[in-house]
Amino acid sequence: MSRLKGKIAFVTGAGGGIGRAICERFLFEGARVVATDIDVGAASAAVTGGGDRALALPVDAGDGEQVREAMARAVETFGALNVLCNVAGGSSMQDDRVTEAPEEEFWRVIRLDLFGTFLACKYGIPELVKAGGGSVVNLTSIGAIIALPNWDCYTAAKGGVAALTRSMAAGYSADNVRVNAIAPGVILTPRVAARERIGRVKELADRHMLGLGVPEDVAHMAVYLASDEARIVTGQVLSVDSGVSIN
Numbered sequence: 001m002s003r004l005k006g007k008i009a010f011v012t013g014a015g016g017g018i019g020r021a022i023c024e025r026f027l028f029e030g031a032r033v034v035a036t037d038i039d040v041g042a043a044s045a046a047v048t049g050g051g052d053r054a055l056a057l058p059v060d061a062g063d064g065e066q067v068r069e070a071m072a073r074a075v076e077t078f079g080a081l082n083v084l085c086n087v088a089g090g091s092s093m094q095d096d097r098v099t100e101a102p103e104e105e106f107w108r109v110i111r112l113d114l115f116g117t118f119l120a121c122k123y124g125i126p127e128l129v130k131a132g133g134g135s136v137v138n139l140t141s142i143g144a145i146i147a148l149p150n151w152d153c154y155t156a157a158k159g160g161v162a163a164l165t166r167s168m169a170a171g172y173s174a175d176n177v178r179v180n181a182i183a184p185g186v187i188l189t190p191r192v193a194a195r196e197r198i199g200r201v202k203e204l205a206d207r208h209m210l211g212l213g214v215p216e217d218v219a220h221m222a223v224y225l226a227s228d229e230a231r232i233v234t235g236q237v238l239s240v241d242s243g244v245s246i247n
């Protein structure tokens with residue numbers, strides 16, 4: 001109930017399946033939560049019941065000015081920032097092999113998943129440093145670890161997130177800022193559940209040894225990485241994937 005007591009967390013993509021579970025779990029563990037999403041209604045719903053420990057803001061994670069302003073608003077409201085959780089992102093059924101994938105899909109996912117993570121870190125890490133250190137939790141994917149044929153835009157973006165996680169972990173260790181990423185397998189959010197039985201997703205889903213994940217499985221890992229329990233864990237890409245990456 002109090003693993004994150006005293007922590008102030010900034011979450012992007014807070015209104016989606018995984019983002020919402022993370023916000024709920026962070027609040028449950030005593031954190032104050034700034035829930036941001038391009039859909040502010042969804043972000044607000046994610047922190048319902050958070051009372052004065054919650055703030056919901058409309059933010060396009062791929063827009064530097066909006067991200068910078070939201071960080072300032074978060075600090076103005078709660079006084080500091082200790083945790084950045086970069087969740088905004090996700091593949092789409094437009095993705096494909098490079099020879100077939102639309103260029104727009106490549107730039108969409110690079111802007112949201114990779115540049116969005118870059119921006120939140122660019123404007124958020126200085127606040128973590130001011131607070132004496134903190135934890136960055138990025139969302140990558142098993143697509144950064146194993147081959148996911150026909151998802152070439154998404155794997156490029158998430159591979160970038162994994163590499164960025166490692167270089168930032170080394171770059172900010174002297175500031176006591178830890179940087180890790182979670183690599184989920186197929187997690188049954190509403191977006192993914194809608195396509196779970198479709199061809200290429202089904203083949204991957206069937207290789208999950210312990211069944212498919214739910215958003216709370218990812219949220220539990222996010223709590224651990226955000227908490228002081230993980231105080232010497234940094235630069236890691238931690239799979240929450242039902243063993244699919246070794247199967």
Ligand SMILES: NC(=O)c1ccc[n+]([C@@H]2O[C@H](COP(=O)([O-])OP(=O)(O)OC[C@H]3O[C@@H](n4cnc5c(N)ncnc54)[C@H](O)[C@@H]3O)[C@@H](O)[C@H]2O)c1
Nearest residue numbers: 013015016017018038060061087089090141184186187189
């Ligand atoms: N669900 C899975 O199977 C799975 C697997 C591996 C990795 N992931 C990663 O986990 C993260 C969350 O996935 P999810 O399934 O919960 O996705 P989701 O689609 O349920 O949620 C994504 C959220 O991001 C928001 N969003 C979209 N564009 C935005 C923008 N420009 N700025 C800010 N917010 C924006 C949406 O409004 C939505 O609330 C993503 O980074 C995804 O790549 C998910």
